[in-house]
Each structure stands twice: as structure tokens, then as C-alpha cells.
Amino acid sequence: MESATVIRALGALAQEHRLAVFRLLVQAGPDGMAAGALAEALGVPASSMSFHLAQLAHAGLVAQRRVSRSIIYSADYGAMNRLIAYLMANCCGGTACLPELDCLSVAGDDRSVA
Amino acid sequence: MESATVIRALGALAQEHRLAVFRLLVQAGPDGMAAGALAEALGVPASSMSFHLAQLAHAGLVAQRRVSRSIIYSADYGAMNRLIAYLMANCCGGTACLPELDCLSVAGDDRSVA
């Protein structure tokens, strides 16, 4: 995982509304939530929410799929796993201490620490 | 853990130099590294490094102690644990899926998910 990717992900989460959105999506699980539902749930104008969702998507933290007129967003647990692994890489000089973070790990998810 | 605290921590990590510093400190373990050593290791002017270290400290991600003329910084693994727990709270609607993240967990470290 590259440092630029990690910075984008952390920066995406470091914002009140985006953090709230991500946590809602983590709780919602694979079913996800529509953009409009997220905007309403958080009391944020649709255009603002769209901006924030784009940031989260660009950071790879959420996936999006269209269902009829709605666009459904869902959390990417694999990206989250990789992010955490990166932060804790070689913890304490390399002694084994990294856990598995397995909430619905996604196919293709690797935990490489490099 | 409060959302404002989490946002401060994520924002602190969402920056090239600070992310590099934090990872260096994670690898350095409890011994930590002096401010000057960090500045030199990353090729950043001392005043810039001081600014970034202050952000990390204010976010509670690093601890500082004075040793003679140097100030030694070290990663706070407990803060990291709490951060991750917050992000994954009630993952998938509350089914058990949170791991323990125990690289040198610090005394007083709680993993409350609220």
C-alpha cells in the first residue's frame, strides 16, 4: 500500500460528515445506503454529501453501485484492513503484534505490511 | 471516545510528514526518537518538524518526555487502539468482529466502543 493512498484515506476520514458517513456504512454492512438516505440521516445538503461521498470513494474506502435511480454506497472493509496494517507496520521493530481485522473481509483483500 | 478526538487523530495522520513520523515511532517502540533525529531522518526543517510533532501530540497519538536537552517522542499504542475501535464500532450491525490490537498496549487503555 502506498503512502499517498493511505494519506488520502486518512484525510477522507478526518472530517466530521465523512467520518459519520463511514461509520454509518460500517454499521449498515454490505447492503449499504443510498446517497440521499445518507444526506438525510446526517442533515447535510445533497450537494455537500455528494462531495464527501466522492472523497470517500476516491480514497477507496467506499464502493458504489447504482440501483435504479439511487446510488448505493457501502464500506470497503478490505481497504480499512490495509490502512490499519500500514499504520502498524513493523510495530515495535517487527515483533509479531499485528491482529487480523476481519469484519466481512472482502475477496482480494491482502494484509501485506510492505 | 469522542468524534472530535478521532477527527483530530485522523487529521494528524493524514499528512505526509506526520504519517512518516508516526510510523517511525511505531517502529522505534517505547524508546522513541528525539525531535531532531526525526527532523533529520525525514529531511524536514526543525521548525516544520516541531509544528508536526505538536499536531501529533495534541491529537494524543504521541507522548513526549524530556531527556537532557532533547525531547523524545514515542507512539501511543493505546490511542491507536481506541481510534481503530471507534472506526469499526458496531461493524455490520453489531455482530462480533472486532479484534484486539495489542502491540504494547498501554496501561489505562480501554477499548470501549461507545
Next chain:
DNA sequence: CCCATATTTCAATGATTATCGAATTATGAG
């Protein structure tokens, strides 16, 4: 006390980010 080292604070500048109404694009129903 005087000097060198280690670090932080200050201040000014440039760059990035958040906000949100209005306009635009996409989809589906009748």
C-alpha cells in the same frame, strides 16, 4: 556567566478544503 545545542514560537505566505445554491445529468413512470 558564556557558549553551544535542542527545540519551540512567531509571522507571513501560498495552497488546499468545506460549504451550498443553482444548473446539469441520469433514470424510471405514465
Next chain:
DNA sequence: CTCATAATTCGATAATCATTGAAATATGGG
């Protein structure tokens, strides 16, 4: 085709953040 709904893009503005040299504040040695 026309209308209503769902979401995004645009554009302008305000706010926050990163950078760095210079000055200020500790600390320790002689």
C-alpha cells in the same frame, strides 16, 4: 415525450492548513 426523482458538477466564498526563516526559550558544559 414529459414529468418527477436522485444524484452530481459547477462556481464562488470562507476557513483551515503547511511551510520556513528568524527570534525566543530551555538545558547542559566549561
